[in-house]
Amino acid sequence: MKYYIKTFGCQMNVHDSEKLAGMLQSLGYKEQADTTKDADIIVFNTCCIRDGVEQKIMGNIGALKKLKKSKPHLIIAICGCMSQAEGRSEMILSKFPFVDIIFGTHNIHALKDLILQYQEGNRRHIIDVWPEARGIYEDIEISRDGLFSNAWVNINYGCNNFCSYCIVPYVRGRERSRNMADIVSECRSIVADGYKYITLLGQNVNSYGNDIDDENINFANLLKEIASIPGDFRIKFMTSHPKDLTLDVIKVIAENEKICKCIHLPVQSGSNNILKLMNRKYTREHYLSVVENIRQFMPDAYISTDIIVGFPGETDEDFMDTYNLVKDVKYDGVFAFMFSKRSGTVAAKMDNQIDEDTKKDRIHKLLQLSKSVTKDNNKQSIGKIYNILTINHEDNNTIAQSDSGKTILIENSSLELNKFYKARIIRFANNKLIAEIIN
């Protein structure tokens, strides 16, 4: 018996899918099938962050109709943020009555039970979407995908920020922090298993511990605790909210060899008017001061961002504020999105919605700019020293990855794989960074 899990959306979902895979394996489903046709159960772990993503998922579900008809024993299950969103489970079932099981984000731990109920009972469908979270479930089997030896670890779930455009607080619930001892013990076993990177996950990692009544339980102390685990590994984390990334945390990152100097710091907009309408709770000036603190303590830090263009009321001037901010910060990575109305959010009801052509024009300009900024950054990186992990041999060269995920080539070498080295960038050619090993 084989399973086929398809994941849409963010890293949170990627990791949730590792839990789904773990649970399926413990039920006797042996491995991931190459295609949906070879599978005995298909699970779509969905996302609803933008309308385009939902449309794509609907297309993917629709495409299963024939398969289900020709293979009646096949189980089709839909879970994740889209099933959790209001009205979606009913909509999925009415459009796609061949779907067997629908569940949400708050009961992904229940997959095994739901499958057993479905198989034992004579119900045609099982729909089980909990309106809210009921605590944190530890001890879920995880089948990790060892890509680049990275292991994901949840530190907090949910979000309390209610940015006016965002559906995440509605589909992931209020912020809940995991026990520090549980996180640290998970990290210990990940290190013992030989993983090289641990990536801590939360919608806002900086607010880790805010819901726990103990002032020592906070993100800075969590980082220190994990970094003190003996072993040859490094720590990453995402996402940082600019209003909560304090100098304390920046110093802990800067001072600790084991913590990667990679900070994903979504700005969303460079205009104070728009930031206010977005309910981001910081100003352009505050954001730039956080970037300055990062650069002061970690001159070589890799900083990336998310941006929304075409938020309701965004004028050409507001957009230029964003454009100029991207130019000034010289980001290493820019993820830009066109504003998408999410029903139930405040921004969906705002006046002055922006037309699609303007959004397209703005995103195009921003992506052009970010391409040229990234190219400049690559050129600027000549002479810089990176921490790299060797991942492959190709022709006569060793291929490695920097902490920030850049591909680095060490020519005419056959270095031991899955090992950290320090490397100095010597050239930038054909879109590749070429480096020499210095330790």
Ligand code: SAH
């Ligand atoms: N918790 C993270 C990321 C959340 S979702 C954070 O606070 O940054 C990932 C990104 O999707 C967001 O950073 C935002 O840029 C984008 N996004 C969220 N809602 C959106 C919407 N309605 N339309 C377009 N982009 C959106």
Ligand code: SF4
């Ligand atoms: Fe959404 Fe804002 Fe929460 Fe990020 S911080 S998940 S953008 S509400």
Ligand code: F3S
């Ligand atoms: Fe992530 Fe999409 Fe849900 S971005 S939290 S999977 S809505």
